[in-house]
Amino acid sequence: MATWAEFAAEEPDMAAFVEGRFAADRHALLATLRKDGSPRISGVEPDFTHGELWAGMMPGSMKSRDLRRDPRFALHCMSTTASMTEAGDAKVSGTAEFWTDKEIYLKDLFDRTGWEPKPEEIDLFRFDVTEVVQLTVEGDGMVVLSWHEGRGTRRVTKQ
Template identity: 80%
Template sequence: MATWAEFAAEQPELAAFVEGRFAADRHALIATLRKDGAPRISGVEPDFARGQLWAGMMLDSLKSRDLRRDPRFSLHCNTTVASMTTSGDAKISGTAEFWTDKEDYLKDLYDRTGWMPEGGELDLFRFDVSEVVSLTVEGDGMVVLSWREGRGVRRVTKK
């Protein structure tokens, strides 16, 4: 697995596009796996900070429990029909690491945003990435850029 910084160093343009899509609407969707293996879709606000991809969650939320049990995830930016045709789409997959040393992250979060969860109470995860995908519309086709660790980027145009 690659850290976000490692991926961004290898693919700076794709990383900038993906970060921009997630920043366009802070709310995103994360897919996790329930105890029985069924998928769970939940809202989350990913945070690209200090060369890493992070997400804070309510203490002991179902998605947090899912990730502590099985760290695999997929993250999808908030996409509407209009944003797909004008701004594109982005997806990230990989594994999540439950982060117990939250103090530095929370200080940085407050310095950047002026917001702090009440009492610093959250479950914090740092994400490593194994796949990053962008989709854009160019002319009458859709362009898919797909990066996988160890493989690099593939470009596919679909009409």
């Protein structure tokens, strides 16, 4: 698994694009796996800071339980237009690690946002990445850049 910083060092332009897409609308969609293996989609606010990708969620929420049982995830930015001509699209997949030492992250969160949840009010996860996808429209075609850990980046244009 690669940290966000490791991915960003390998693909800085792609990382900047993906971070920008997630920052454009703080709300994103998180796919997790239920106990029976079926998918669950939940809202989440991902946070890219200090070379890491984080997400906090309500303690004991279904998405938190899912990730604690099976850490695999997929994260998708909010797509506001069907044509994607304005901004593009971004997806990240990998595994989530439940984080119990929250004080440093929460202090940094407060310094950046002014929001100060108590440690017991948040289940915190740090995400490692195995796949990052960037979709954009160029002319009449869709350009898909996909990075996979250990395989690098592949570009496909679809007309």
